[in-house]
Amino acid sequence: MKSSLGSNIHQQLRAMKHVDILVGIPSFNNEKSILGVLKTVDKGLSKYFPKSKSVIMVSDGNSTDRTLDIAFDKFKSASSEKVCTTYRGLAGKGMALRAIMEAARILKAKVLMLFDADLKSINPEWLRDLGTPLLAGEFDFITPYYVRDYRDGTITNLITYPLTRALYGQRLRQPIGGDFGMRAPLVRYFLDWAYWDNNVSRFGIDIWMTTIAANESFRTGQCFLGVKDHDSR
Numbered sequence: 001m002k003s004s005l006g007s008n009i010h011q012q013l014r015a016m017k018h019v020d021i022l023v024g025i026p027s028f029n030n031e032k033s034i035l036g037v038l039k040t041v042d043k044g045l046s047k048y049f050p051k052s053k054s055v056i057m058v059s060d061g062n063s064t065d066r067t068l069d070i071a072f073d074k075f076k077s078a079s080s081e082k083v084c085t086t087y088r089g090l091a092g093k094g095m096a097l098r099a100i101m102e103a104a105r106i107l108k109a110k111v112l113m114l115f116d117a118d119l120k121s122i123n124p125e126w127l128r129d130l131g132t133p134l135l136a137g138e139f140d141f142i143t144p145y146y147v148r149d150y151r152d153g154t155i156t157n158l159i160t161y162p163l164t165r166a167l168y169g170q171r172l173r174q175p176i177g178g179d180f181g182m183r184a185p186l187v188r189y190f191l192d193w194a195y196w197d198n199n200v201s202r203f204g205i206d207i208w209m210t211t212i213a214a215n216e217s218f219r220t221g222q223c224f225l226g227v228k229d230h231d232s233r
Helices: 007-016 034-048 067-074 093-107 124-135 154-168 184-192 205-215
Strands: 021-027 054-060 081-086 111-114 141-147 180-183 220-227
Touching (some): 007 081, 021 034, 021 067, 034 054, 034 067, 034 124, 093 111, 093 184, 111 124, 124 141, 124 180, 124 220, 154 205, 180 205, 184 205
Parallel strands (some): 141 220
Antiparallel strands (some): 141 180
């Protein structure tokens, strides 16, 4: 499969050499929220991982608003490198994450964390709670665990969680939560998987990652992140 990254981004990443942590943010028309997410991620990295070399990457799907302009021009980090790019290939979150995973492999990142660009409730402690057990080697893949209203998350509560538990014996309450953490071996495993079809490349990516991690002997866990609030379209 062709790379989801342009040649200029390949060169930029190789110039950075190895890193400990890559934080990836897939985006599409998130001009209202992207700056807040970037600043919070940067604060979490500098506060809880000051000795780790880190990179923050925005993987954008050809936004028609100012998302990329804001990420390029308005966000400045004193502690982390920054990469902003428009991914190549099919339009969808899955391909955005594939570009981020490719970057993680080039950078030889030990840990990859993923956060949605429309988050309102993200706080620096999300970085600590996801990243610490991964850097310690305790888990290979961590899913989020949010506090949700009983009327919220119908697909999660009635379909994806019951099936994940029944079929794979994994008590992962939010297998399609959107905010994940993983270690390098699993990132490489995802990239080597041949099955990146239309559904995976678009919005089937979350359950695809969870299903593979649960079935291929990777150590899975979940992390309590509190309430999730995000922009409504």
